[in-house]
Amino acid sequence: MKILHVIDSLGRGGAERLLVMLLPELARQGHEVDLAVLRGPYDLQPELEAFGVRVSQLPKRHQWNLLARARDIARVMPDADIVHAHLYFPAVSTALARLLGLTRARTCVTFHNLAYAGANRDGLKLRLRKALARSVYRRGIRAKLAVSSAVAEHYRKALSLDRVDVLYNPIDLRPVDAITQVPRRPEEPLHLILPGRLVPEKGHADLIAGLRDERLAHLSLKVTFAGHGNLQSKLQHDLAELPFPTIITGVLEHGAFLKLLSHADIVITPSRFEGFGLAALEAMSLSKPVIASTAGGLPEVLGETGRLVNIGDVVALADAILELAEDSELRKRMGKAARARAEAKFSLRHITSQLVDIYDSLLTEQ
16 A cells, blocks of 8 residues: 655654654555655654655645645655645645545545644634635545544534544554663652643643642652743743752653653643643553543543543642652552553554554545
């Protein structure tokens, strides 16, 4: 099967990291896989090319030059069987390529986020984008996938789509299992890690508020924000007021990120908006207990293995931290259950097989 994936850029976001796992696995299964990238950054391109995935950097164009983009995409792999788009502009341009007859490939899109739920600023621009997507996706995209049931329902309602199927993000357990985890010494502080970009929707402010709870003052803790973003200066100021050692890592290569996560005693993802929660799944694969908000797809990722708190409920967040901090056996049980769930439900081979079945069904449709 000849498969072309299309994405906006190759920065270090969740959708981009998904392709670094998924596309090499498709290639290992014998499919011819190419990737078209609309614009920079191209940080993850070397990783993909190292696994034999050809990456095409499309000509530099204005993001709204959609017809030219549609032609660019069609030219990358003219004999493609499947064109699979990720994120807004790749999906709209792919739909137009199909509608205009520029490609005969069957088309597919994956929805990764809650684009119209409030994480993006509302206004005329967002409403126009929504109207365009509603118009072209119906006829130009045959298979519509979402990374969680929450995202699927969101897009069904927002774009008035008849059907959006769920295909969860996978986890590649090989790099996870290559990490040697060092047991925590009893005298060491309990290490809390919040992984994610330093942006409001990741809920860093809620964790800081929860850590100010006086009931936690007696605990020996250290706190790490594993990521970078435009809130760094403000968060550094707010963290300085906590009675615990704190650090913000800045940009991390994925291997360094997993290594850091392996040192966590508790991983916390108090997101206000979250389509899936890949960092939470990575923590689960490392057998870490996870405290998460009920945002988006996080409850689907954790299942019964973690502690869920309502979005913005800082008292409940403090309760969960206190419960886990004071019970090492509970942390071990939760971590073991989390790893079992990651293996059973989200393994890379399992999710890739589901995706290939979807592609096969597209190709056999009349």
